[in-house]
Amino acid sequence: MTAVHHPPAQQAPPRRRSDRRLLQALPYLLPAVVLYLGFLVYPMVDAVRLSFFEWTGFRNDEPVFVGLDNYVRTFTNDPVFYRALTNSVIWVVLSLLIPMLLGLLLALALNRRMVGRNLFRSVFYIPAVFASITVAAMWRWIYNPNVGSLNQLLEAVGLASLQQEWLGNPQIALYSVFVASVWQGVGFSLVLFLAGLQQVPAELVDAARVDGANRWQVFKAVTVPALRPTTAVVTILTIINSLKVYDLVVGMTGGGPAQSTQVLALWSYQQSITNHDFGQGGAVATVLLVVSLCLVVPYLVRTLKAEEH
Amino acid sequence: MLAAVAAAGVIGTLAACGGSAGGGGDDELTVWMLTLEGAQKEAMDTLVSDFEAANEGVTVNIEERSTDAHKDALRQVAGTDAGPDIYWYWEGPGLGGELVEAGLSKDLTAEYEQYGWADRFGEATLSNITRYGGYHGVPFTQQAEAIYYNKELFAQAGITAEPTTYEEFEAAAAKLAAAGITPITFGGTVNWHVMRLLDSLIETNCGSDTFDQLVTTETSWDTPCVDESFTQLKTWGDEYFNDGFQGVADAEAQQLFYTGDAAMAYEGTWFDSLTVDNGMDPANIGVFKFPTGTERLYGFGEGFYINAASDKPEDAAKFLDFVTSTEEQNKVVGAFSPISVNTEVPTATGNPLHELWPPLYDAASGFYLNNDQNLTLDQTTEYWRVMNSVLTGGLAPADAGAEFQAFVDSNA
Numbered sequence: 001m002t003a004v005h006h007p008p009a010q011q012a013p014p015r016r017r018s019d020r021r022l023l024q025a026l027p028y029l030l031p032a033v034v035l036y037l038g039f040l041v042y043p044m045v046d047a048v049r050l051s052f053f054e055w056t057g058f059r060n061d062e063p064v065f066v067g068l069d070n071y072v073r074t075f076t077n078d079p080v081f082y083r084a085l086t087n088s089v090i091w092v093v094l095s096l097l098i099p100m101l102l103g104l105l106l107a108l109a110l111n112r113r114m115v116g117r118n119l120f121r122s123v124f125y126i127p128a129v130f131a132s133i134t135v136a137a138m139w140r141w142i143y144n145p146n147v148g149s150l151n152q153l154l155e156a157v158g159l160a161s162l163q164q165e166w167l168g169n170p171q172i173a174l175y176s177v178f179v180a181s182v183w184q185g186v187g188f189s190l191v192l193f194l195a196g197l198q199q200v201p202a203e204l205v206d207a208a209r210v211d212g213a214n215r216w217q218v219f220k221a222v223t224v225p226a227l228r229p230t231t232a233v234v235t236i237l238t239i240i241n242s243l244k245v246y247d248l249v250v251g252m253t254g255g256g257p258a259q260s261t262q263v264l265a266l267w268s269y270q271q272s273i274t275n276h277d278f279g280q281g282g283a284v285a286t287v288l289l290v291v292s293l294c295l296v297v298p299y300l301v302r303t304l305k306a307e308e309h
Numbered sequence: 310m311l312a313a314v315a316a317a318g319v320i321g322t323l324a325a326c327g328g329s330a331g332g333g334g335d336d337e338l339t340v341w342m343l344t345l346e347g348a349q350k351e352a353m354d355t356l357v358s359d360f361e362a363a364n365e366g367v368t369v370n371i372e373e374r375s376t377d378a379h380k381d382a383l384r385q386v387a388g389t390d391a392g393p394d395i396y397w398y399w400e401g402p403g404l405g406g407e408l409v410e411a412g413l414s415k416d417l418t419a420e421y422e423q424y425g426w427a428d429r430f431g432e433a434t435l436s437n438i439t440r441y442g443g444y445h446g447v448p449f450t451q452q453a454e455a456i457y458y459n460k461e462l463f464a465q466a467g468i469t470a471e472p473t474t475y476e477e478f479e480a481a482a483a484k485l486a487a488a489g490i491t492p493i494t495f496g497g498t499v500n501w502h503v504m505r506l507l508d509s510l511i512e513t514n515c516g517s518d519t520f521d522q523l524v525t526t527e528t529s530w531d532t533p534c535v536d537e538s539f540t541q542l543k544t545w546g547d548e549y550f551n552d553g554f555q556g557v558a559d560a561e562a563q564q565l566f567y568t569g570d571a572a573m574a575y576e577g578t579w580f581d582s583l584t585v586d587n588g589m590d591p592a593n594i595g596v597f598k599f600p601t602g603t604e605r606l607y608g609f610g611e612g613f614y615i616n617a618a619s620d621k622p623e624d625a626a627k628f629l630d631f632v633t634s635t636e637e638q639n640k641v642v643g644a645f646s647p648i649s650v651n652t653e654v655p656t657a658t659g660n661p662l663h664e665l666w667p668p669l670y671d672a673a674s675g676f677y678l679n680n681d682q683n684l685t686l687d688q689t690t691e692y693w694r695v696m697n698s699v700l701t702g703g704l705a706p707a708d709a710g711a712e713f714q715a716f717v718d719s720n721a
Contacts, residue, residue, distance in 0.1 A: 058411040059388025077719040079694065079712075144561070145553020168497060168555030170701045254498055257555040258697035258704075275686045276384060276407075 044289065051282030057272065063279075070283035080259045081284065084267040087174055088243060088288070091181075091263060092295070095242040099182045100234055103189025104227075108219075110190070111197045121194070128187035136251020139180035143167050143252075167253050170260030177252050177261055181245065189234050196230025197223070232303040236296055243292050264288040336367045338624055340613075341382065342397035344373040347586035349579070352644030356632045359640075363631065367624060377499065380404070387411040394619040395628065400437035400446060400610040401682025403689060408614070409441045415617040416443035420626040429633060433675070434650050437610045446612035447629040448650040453608035453676070454505060454577040455669060457584070460593050462490050462572040471597040475513050478600050479541075482549040485572045493545070494571035496562035497555035497700070500693035501681050505575045505607070506545060507696050508680050510538035513601040517677065524683035526717050535710035539699050546700040555701065563587075575599070577608065578646040581662040591661040598669050606673035609682055610650075691716045 051070050055063035074081050110121050127135065142150050143166035151163040166176040200223055208218045246265040249255060255262040255270065264284060272281025345353050357369045372393065374382055386392035387408055396413075398405045408414055421427050421444045427435065434448045456478075458471075463481070466488040472478035482492035495503045512520045515534035522528035523535070546554070551565055563580075565571035567587040574580070585591055599607060613632075615625045631637060635653045642649040643657025647666045657663040681689045695713045698704035704712060 056411070057384075057388070060412040061388075073719075077716075079691065079716060143556060145556050146551075146561070146565070165553040165556050168553050168557075170703060173556075256500070256697060257497060258701050259694050260701070260703075270690070273381060273385060275690055277687060 047282045047285045048289070049282075050278050051286045053279050053282075055278045056276045057278045058276070066279065070279045071286075073280065074283045074287065078280075080262055080267055083259055084262040084264045084284070085287070085291075087262060088245075088264045088291070090174065091178065091245055092239055092242040094178055095181070095185070095238050096235065099186045100189050100238055102182070102186045103234070104193050106186065106190045107193035107197055111194060121190075124190055125187035127184045128191075130184065132184065132247035133251045135180055135184045136248050139177075139183075140167065140252050143176055168257055170257050173253055173257060174261045177248055180252065181248055184248070185241070189238070192230055192234050192237075193227070196227045199230075200226040228303075229307065232299075236300060239295050239299075240292065243288060243295070264291070336624075338367065338369045338395065338621060338628055339393040340369060340371050340395045340397070340628075341379065341393040342371060342373060343379055344375055345371075346583075348582040348644045352641035355640055356637055359637060360628055360631045364624075364627065369628065376501075383408060383413065384411075387413040390618050392616045392618060394621050394625045395613050395615055397449065397611065397613050398446070399682055400448075400612050401678045402440070403680075403682045403684050403686070405437070405446065405612070405614070405682075406441055407686065409445045412617055413614070414445045415615040415619070415622060416445060417447065417615060417626070418443045420444075420615075420629075424626070424630045426630070426633075429652065430650050431652050434610060438612065446614040447633060448610055448612045449633065450578075450611045450646040451608065451648065451650055452577045452579065452611060452646055453606045453666065453669060453673075454575060454679075455596050455598050455607070456493075456573050457566065457576050457580055458573045458595050458597070459566070459569060459571075460595055462569065463595075466490055466572070471595060472600050473597075474600050475602065479544075482545070482573075486549055491551045491565065491571040492549040493573040493575065494551045494562045494565040495554045495575070496557045496559035497697070498558045500697065501679065502559045502562065502575075503546075503554070503700070504680060504693065504696060507538065507542050508677070509575075509599040509601055509607055510541050511535060512603055512605065512607070512677050513599075514538045514541075517603045517605055520677055524678075524680060526688075526721075529710075530714040530717065531711040535713075536707050539696075539706035539709035542696065543699050543706045555697070578648075578666060581647060581660050581666075582644055584662065585660055594662060596662065596665040596669070598672075603677075604672070604674035605677045606669060606675075607679070608676045609678050687720060688717065 050063070052065060052067060053063035054066045054069070055061060106124055110117055110124075142148050145151060145165050145168060148166070150166065154160060154162050164172060167173050204222050204226070205218055208222050213221065244265050245263055246269065249261055249263055249266050253261045255266050265288060268281045268284040268288060270281075271284055272278045275281075342353075353371060357371060361368060383392070383396055383398065384407075388411060392413065396408075398408060400406075405414075417426075426444075426447060430438075430448050434451050438444055438446050438448060462485065466481075466484040468481045468484055472481050485492040493506075495506070497503055511523065511534070514537045515523065515532070519528060519532075519534065523530055551557075551562060551571055554562065562571075563574060563576070563583070564587075566574040567584065567589055576583075581591075584594055601607075613629050615622055615629070619625055633651055635651055638649045638651040638654040642654050643659045643663050647657045647660070647663030648670060649657075656667050680692060684692055691713060695704065695709050695716075698712075699706050699709050
């Protein structure tokens with residue numbers, strides 16, 4: 001019997017293999033890339049470009065280059081900008097504290113075997129699938145000073161002294177809108193954390209328990225580190241969603257009363273679309289973009305580095 | 310970024326719905342106007358069905374929006390092909406004038422000549438059509454705004470006569486409040502509702518000439534008569550408005566008047582039919598001019614404009630000729646306003662409230678416009694912010710005029 005010797009298969013260098021894979025993938029990626037460039041990158045770049053022009057947005061009106069004038073006006077002469085910036089920052093901070101924490105606690109509670117677990121998961125998640133404008137309409141009625149259920153409930157339980165003009169009082173209107181946002185958004189964090197909890201290795205939990213760890217110690221030493229990638233995703237999405245909050249505010253207060261619930265995304269829209277000042281709107285949008293990048297990018301980089309280590 | 314995406318999205322959506330300006334088929338006219346209800350809806354349906362019957366094969370598609378959505382939609386499509394063939398709009402410089410300037414409105418000089426429209430409408434009605442040069446728009450209503458009041462609630466508070474001076478007006482509000490009745494109802498989430506009171510206070514305290522100089526920024530807002538107006542506004546907000554007015558819209562505020570929970574509402578001629586549609590007895594309602602002490606009535610004109618980008622301007626003009634004709638106006642007068650813009654049409658008689666308006670029109674020397682029709686867009690936004698800041702206690706009334714003037718100066 002003659003042994004047949006096959007020459008060892010020639011292995012392609014890694015670089016060439018990677019190039020070939022890219023070429024194979026390109027036709028599949030192309031439609032998404034085109035859409036991404038057309039609907040995300042182009043408007044973004046164009047808004048930054050517009051922020052250096054004075055333009056009403058009408059076709060028969062030629063944009064006039066004004067350099068940094070729109071930014072100077074935004075930072076020195078816009079009576080609403082700092083209110084909108086402050087409110088956006090407040091919104092981000094509260095969103096990182098409240099719905100995220102609630103989502104995590106609910107996920108921990110619903111990650112165990114219990115009667116009606118799926119029902120509870122659905123109940124907490126359902127608000128997340130509602131359109132924001134629907135949520136806004138619903139909560140506007142709940143807060144209605146004349147026929148709203150919240151004030152009526154307070155009266156019914158003997159707490160009439162706590163009745164408020166929930167959306168009419170500039171001191172509390174922003175927080176009233178935020179409560180609606182928590183109601184709508186907590187389900188989203190809940191689902192992500194639930195998914196993250198499925199990834200916590202059961203053998204590590206068992207080993208910790210065998211070592212005598214109590215529930216808090218297991219949570220702190222095993223669950224929290226295992227949830228780190230999920231927490232990073234939830235944090236980044238929460239920051240981004242908070243900075244672009246718009247529809248709930250429009251639907252509930254329109255930014256009022258007296259611009260007390262104004263946020264950067266809405267102010268950019270109103271400057272452009274309502275006031276027909278696309279340069280000013282572009283300047284506010286660019287500030288929002290920079291703030292978003294400043295908050296998200298460092299966190300993302302740090303998280304990725306930590307994961308590499 | 311967001312602005313550009315929003316604009317692209319909305320324009321894209323509108324374009325997808327309408328195609329080129331007006332959209333639809335060759336024989337379909339698209340008309341954008343405010344949301345219509347009750348008698349107004351019936352009247353517009355009558356006009357459309359009559360026109361379609363008289364012009365076989367032509368269909369008219371009315372697209373309705375709420376007040377602010379209508380303004381936004383038209384501003385977004387101005388300069389594009391996504392607009393309607395015809396749009397209904399307010400005629401004042403801050404609203405209709407802005408769209409004329411943006412090139413959305415077609416100059417109808419030739420159509421006025423062809424149909425003889427200049428003879429159909431009165432001089433005052435046409436003044437807002439010709440003020441931009443040529444003829445922009447066809448008048449549809451000349452609305453006036455005044456105080457509607459509930460006679461039973463006035464009697465209950467011991468008010469025996471309609472106020473004829475500002476002092477009497479405020480005294481009436483005080484009596485109503487003392488009797489446990491909400492004197493007047495406003496919806497604060499739509500800023501233009503409360504603005505009606507502020508505009509009238511400025512007309513009262515500053516007089517007609519100064520009012521006109523203020524809105525054209527020919528004179529400074531940092532003046533005692535403006536400060537006085539904001540001070541009075543604050544008093545009204547604190548003591549005489551419905552509770553929680555800042556958290557409700559105009560429609561919710563109007564409900565308080567319909568249900569007898571508020572004694573007064575500052576509304577316009579369109580309110581005649583709304584009160585009846587909402588179950589009020591017109592015999593229990595009175596109307597009086599806001600006692601400014603000037604001879605002018607508060608109000609504005611509304612008209613239909615042909616989109617300059619429409620590819621069916623002849624059909625559009627034919628439709629506007631039809632709906633403002635004597636025959637058709639006789640059928641619908643009263644639904645939109647008790648007094649037709651067509652001078653040959655007599656005052657409406659269908660609703661007892663209509664009879665209250667002719668004396669007010671006759672006694673007036675002219676109109677002072679709502680300030681969101683006078684001021685530029687960014688000035689209007691700031692005017693509302695200052696107004697609401699005063700009402701919510703965030704700004705002292707004495708500083709309000711200076712605050713607004715600072716904005717005017719820095720954005721000149």
